[in-house]
Amino acid sequence: MADGKDLHLEGVTKRFGSFVAVDDLTLTVPEGSFFALLGPSGCGKTTTLRMVAGLEDLTLGRVLIGDEDVTQLRPYRRPVNTVFQSYALFPHLTIFENVAFGLRRRGVKDYRQKTNDMIDLVQLGPYADRKPTQLSGGQQQRVALGRALINEPGVLLLDEPLGALDLKLRRQMQIELKRIQTEVGITFVHVTHDQEEAMTMADTIAVMNHGRIEQLGTPGELYENPATTFVANFLGQSNLIRTEVVETAGDAITVDCNGQKVSVDSTRSHADGRTAWLGIRPEKIFANTSGPDQGHAESNGQNRLTGGRVTDVSFVGVSTQYLVAMPWGQELMVFEQNTGQRPPLPHGTAVDLSWSPTHAFLLDAQQDATAGLMRPEDAE
Amino acid sequence: MTEGPATATDPVVDGETTKRRGWGWLLLVPGMLWLAAFFLFPTVQLFFTSLYDPSGSYEEGYALTWHFANYVDAVRDTWNLFARSFLYAGIATVICLALGYPLAYAIAFKAGRWKNVMLVLVIAPFFTSFLLRTLSWRTILSDEGPVTDVLQTIALLPEDGRLLATPVAVIAGLVYNFLPFMTLPLYASLDKVDHRLIEAAGDLYASPFSGFRRVTFPLSLPGVVSGTLLTFIPASGDYINAELLGTPKQYMIGNRIQSAFLTEHNYPLAASLSLILMAIVVVMVVFYVRRAGTEELL
Numbered sequence: 001m002a003d004g005k006d007l008h009l010e011g012v013t014k015r016f017g018s019f020v021a022v023d024d025l026t027l028t029v030p031e032g033s034f035f036a037l038l039g040p041s042g043c044g045k046t047t048t049l050r051m052v053a054g055l056e057d058l059t060l061g062r063v064l065i066g067d068e069d070v071t072q073l074r075p076y077r078r079p080v081n082t083v084f085q086s087y088a089l090f091p092h093l094t095i096f097e098n099v100a101f102g103l104r105r106r107g108v109k110d111y112r113q114k115t116n117d118m119i120d121l122v123q124l125g126p127y128a129d130r131k132p133t134q135l136s137g138g139q140q141q142r143v144a145l146g147r148a149l150i151n152e153p154g155v156l157l158l159d160e161p162l163g164a165l166d167l168k169l170r171r172q173m174q175i176e177l178k179r180i181q182t183e184v185g186i187t188f189v190h191v192t193h194d195q196e197e198a199m200t201m202a203d204t205i206a207v208m209n210h211g212r213i214e215q216l217g218t219p220g221e222l223y224e225n226p227a228t229t230f231v232a233n234f235l236g237q238s239n240l241i242r243t244e245v246v247e248t249a250g251d252a253i254t255v256d257c258n259g260q261k262v263s264v265d266s267t268r269s270h271a272d273g274r275t276a277w278l279g280i281r282p283e284k285i286f287a288n289t290s291g292p293d294q295g296h297a298e299s300n301g302q303n304r305l306t307g308g309r310v311t312d313v314s315f316v317g318v319s320t321q322y323l324v325a326m327p328w329g330q331e332l333m334v335f336e337q338n339t340g341q342r343p344p345l346p347h348g349t350a351v352d353l354s355w356s357p358t359h360a361f362l363l364d365a366q367q368d369a370t371a372g373l374m375r376p377e378d379a380e
Numbered sequence: 381m382t383e384g385p386a387t388a389t390d391p392v393v394d395g396e397t398t399k400r401r402g403w404g405w406l407l408l409v410p411g412m413l414w415l416a417a418f419f420l421f422p423t424v425q426l427f428f429t430s431l432y433d434p435s436g437s438y439e440e441g442y443a444l445t446w447h448f449a450n451y452v453d454a455v456r457d458t459w460n461l462f463a464r465s466f467l468y469a470g471i472a473t474v475i476c477l478a479l480g481y482p483l484a485y486a487i488a489f490k491a492g493r494w495k496n497v498m499l500v501l502v503i504a505p506f507f508t509s510f511l512l513r514t515l516s517w518r519t520i521l522s523d524e525g526p527v528t529d530v531l532q533t534i535a536l537l538p539e540d541g542r543l544l545a546t547p548v549a550v551i552a553g554l555v556y557n558f559l560p561f562m563t564l565p566l567y568a569s570l571d572k573v574d575h576r577l578i579e580a581a582g583d584l585y586a587s588p589f590s591g592f593r594r595v596t597f598p599l600s601l602p603g604v605v606s607g608t609l610l611t612f613i614p615a616s617g618d619y620i621n622a623e624l625l626g627t628p629k630q631y632m633i634g635n636r637i638q639s640a641f642l643t644e645h646n647y648p649l650a651a652s653l654s655l656i657l658m659a660i661v662v663v664m665v666v667f668y669v670r671r672a673g674t675e676e677l678l
């Protein structure tokens with residue numbers, strides 16, 4: 001495995017007429033990693049995947065696996081296999097024949113043993129002689145996975161592989177996919193629009209939007225320190241407050257938030273103008289009932305915004321979700337873990353909000369604060 | 381991995397059985413009546429006719445004497461016509477398949493927005509009469525005609541060679557007349573083939589040819605079977621092509637049946653020949669469909 005089979009995309013561009021589906025994409029997927037391309041539909045993630053598979057020609061750029069330039073290779077010559085969104089199982093072949101398909105096309109002699117092993121790995125032993133239509137969706141999904149994995153490809157591409165499964169099954173398959181990936185050590189490139197799916201499984205996520213990568217990093221980095229409003233909204237939820245940058249001193253940037261000063265770690269700033277979006281995740285905010293002596297979280301270095309009022313309380317069970325109207329009219333989200341330390345705050349309670357400077361982030365004020373927000377039609 | 385209990389793998393089991401039986405079978409009645417009147421009754425009638433005493437005649441009438449010897453006589457005198465019919469029909473079917481498959485493939489996969497235009501062109505010959513079209517092939521294949529000229533020029537045909545009145549002409553006529561019956565079912569099958577399956581085959585190391593052999597072609601088999609049947613069955617009973625493009629040396633069993641019925645008025649002979657033809661075709665079709673593994677078509 002030391003020969004370096006990293007997947008490199010260099011300046012990959014795809015145009016359909018005047019529409020730019022993928023715009024000058026450059027990235028490296030390290031060998032053996034579980035990599036997710038995450039983005040809303042139409043962001044170019046599937047097109048990117050198809051270009052790696054060879055099912056779509058590149059307009060510009062190169063695709064390399066290790067040192068080998070595969071840009072011009074036909075799909076059947078690439079060391080790449082795909083788990084298709086529709087599974088694309090061959091309906092006239094049995095499960096065994098489906099799984100053995102790739103090995104037999106390459107003339108592998110002992111394909112029988114390997115095929116049986118793979119069918120066992122994806123736990124379909126009893127179904128080897130059935131046709132795909134006789135299996136459930138989850139079973140078909142595993143056939144598609146086994147059929148691709150058995151070829152031990154340099155890169156395995158997964159195009160929304162769990163999209164057709166119901167929620168409960170999808171969670172199971174996420175764990176299962178991760179287990180298999182760890183077991184076989186093959187590079188997985190996983191395309192999905194489901195941020196939770198990407199975060200659960202992937203080592204590295206590239207968030208795509210309009211054919212470009214918005215941000216690339218580990219799930220933790222992307223979530224805790226998003227670089228754009230799109231990422232801040234598309235992964236989880238964020239409060240974005242318009243602020244004026246007052247001063248930069250050492251590691252801390254002080255911003256004026258409608259008359260109240262708060263500070264942000266400079267490593268967490270992705271803005272360079274005079275104004276910036278101050279972003280804070282709802283679960284990072286603590287709501288204190290207003291008053292001179294509420295004690296909790298009042299201590300050293302905490303940021304604090306005063307003058308809030310609870311306008312909505314949703315009890316979710318594991319947490320309570322508040323909407324807090326601030327003096328400048330904006331409503332901020334605050335999630336509080338249901339630890340039982342205190343009863344939920346009633347509607348109308350006057351509150352101050354506090355959080356650690358290491359939990360907020362600053363984003364470019366030129367960006368649309370609503371970018372990446374889940375629209376109702378995207379909801380599942 | 382405990383989703384889907386084993387019983388959930390048989391999707392047909394639930395739901396349908398508990399539904400109340402409706403009156404849907406009534407929809408069958410008109411078609412069944414039609415078939416009874418115009419297929420079943422004539423066939424039974426044909427069967428009795430085949431067993432009439434051959435000493436009777438059209439003018440004086442026949443007696444039903446269960447004269448099974450009619451069949452023996454029929455086969456004895458005409459076995460070479462049967463053989464020729466199936467040979468011509470078989471060759472014509474193979475050529476139709478060879479011509480029709482690429483055509484149907486191109487229409488299904490490559491025609492794009494010209495698909496419908498091309499389909500109309502495939503059935504366009506039906507806008508003129510079968511007889512007229514076959515007659516025009518006499519002109520095309522005539523001794524002084526362009527096809528003969530060209531073939532003679534490039535020495536594929538000797539100087540005194542001819543096309544008309546040869547087996548080539550009869551088979552060419554059969555191919556021409558039955559090509560749409562081959563092309564349309566092939567197209568219907570190929571058009572249904574999911575392109576993503578062909579992509580998947582390519583992704584799994586199948587070269588374009590191998591992908592065609594392992595995926596596209598097997599999935600188009602129902603079209604191949606119905607196309608060959610729709611070509612072979614009527615072609616083996618055809619007499620127009622042999623009549624108009626051939627000579628008595630090229631006559632097929634259809635010509636014999638036609639003359640027995642319409643010229644000699646030898647009804648018992650004509651009827652037994654018809655039934656023998658029917659029986660042979662049915663046996664061949666059943667055998668063929670079994671071999672092709674497409675029993676669900678029957």
